[in-house]
Amino acid sequence: MSNELKRGLEGVLVAESELSHVDGEVGKLVYRGYDIEELARGASYEEVLHLLWHGSLPTRAELDDFRAELAAERAVDDEVLSTVRTLADAGDRPMAALRTAVSMLSAYDGDAEGEGVLAEGARITAKIPTVLAAFERARQGEAAVDPDPDLSHAGNFLYMLTGTEPDDVSEETFDMALTLHADHGLNASTFTALVIGSTMADVYSSVTGGIGALSGSLHGGANQDVMEMLHEVDASGKDPVEWVRDARENDRRIPGFGHRVYKVKDPRARILEGKLRDLADSSGDRKWLEYTTAIESHLADEGLVEKGIAPNVDFYSGSVYDAMGIPMDLYTPIFAMSRVGGWIAHVHEYQADNRLIRPRARYTGPEAAEFVPIDER
Incomplete structure (x- = not known):
């Protein structure tokens, strides 16, 4: 039995499935x-x-x-x-x-x-x-x-x-x-x-x-984080690229970028970007589309995509929901x-072929602690 530690179970195969497959290298x-x-x-x-x-x-x-x-x-x-x-x-x-x-x-x-x-x-x-x-x-x-x-x-x-x-x-x-x-x-x-x-x-x-x-x-909260960021950009009065540049200089993480699996742009982000364009054309309000595309283009120019940090689905889903009048939370x-x-x-x-999921943890506590009765502690 292997004692190799895989934090977060990253890369560990625990099941077979016919349901969905993610190829993060090609998106x-x-x-x-x-x-x-x-x-x-x-x-x-x-x-x-x-x-x-x-x-x-x-x-x-x-x-x-x-x-x-x-x-x-x-x-x-x-x-x-x-x-x-x-x-x-x-x-x-x-x-x-x-x-x-x-x-x-x-x-x-x-x-x-x-x-x-x-x-x-x-x-x-x-x-x-x-x-x-x-x-x-x-x-x-x-x-x-x-x-x-x-x-x-x-x-x-x-x-x-x-x-x-x-x-x-x-x-x-x-x-x-x-x-x-x-x-x-x-x-x-x-x-x-x-x-x-x-x-x-x-x-x-x-x-x-x-x-x-x-x-x-x-896990699930990043789309709200993206929308809160866009509102912060809007309230600042700054150009989106200027705001992102300042945020990164202050070591702020830009939500909606990076994924544990995808090393290129999330295919779902590509699709939702197109729907955001449709909604912007329908309403005439192009603000969030212009902000998100400007930020994406800037971060691509900065080399993030080359490092495997690309837009994920959350980067565009929040803007799509906002365009439909849905509250952020x-x-x-x-x-x-x-x-x-x-x-x-x-x-x-x-x-259908069940086996109880029961991983192990490597014990790192004391080896031989001496028990002391409660009245003597």
Whole structure:
């Protein structure tokens, strides 16, 4: 048995998966063999869920049935929504509120016992947008909007969030963002969900754990960090390049750059940059597009990309959400709303040939401590 220490499990193979593959050297992401760009531009989030969960892109009839299955599960019990309102009134953080609500959902799922990962997972996936939209509306002092079964997963969330059906550009862009974030190998939150799933705990436990892992600033919070940076740039009155140059001279890290896997520009960032251009053209507001592209160009000229530090998905996702009027602290919960599909897929896949995940730690404590009775200490 090897005693080589791999901090953070970097480079350690712990499972085999057919779900997604990341090639960080060339900037490529595939779901079950399909390039992410093809899926983002040609398939809906529901189609991608079907691909991840059932192994194939659906036919039209299969997609209609799958959409109907999800739409039928969108309603959330009044007691859960009451708790969500209480958390909003108390000023709880959205990710913390989402974690609490998802855990609470299991108490109202009478069919959960022994039903299977995908059936439970479909209910969780369908209900997370309802919970999140209700939380935001409660913060604004507004009543929750009932889900609309005739709208897509993406369109329904935007409708519940605002009370108005989204325009085609916003719905298409949001749907694309959900697809781009649906899965990404064994990242920290997916691995957390997988560890919990390997104990044969229920899916609610795995998803709740995934949300907790995603809430950390080193994983899911970078898109909000990027947006806060852009607002700081704007408030400073400085040119974005000047601001970044000053920030780096003061040893500030520029959020949205660098990735544990990608050594070139994240393919999801390329796609979202294009959607940000579409939104800017649609609204006429090009400020965030001009800021982000100027910063990216400057850092490329400074040689960061050559060093393997390139824009990741977070560098553009925040600007895209902001262009749709979504509050900054909802960006990471929206990430969870998408990634839940990947968490469920990985747990379902792993449990088919399950082995309890149980790594070791190298002990570095004392070898022979002498015990002293409490009255003699």
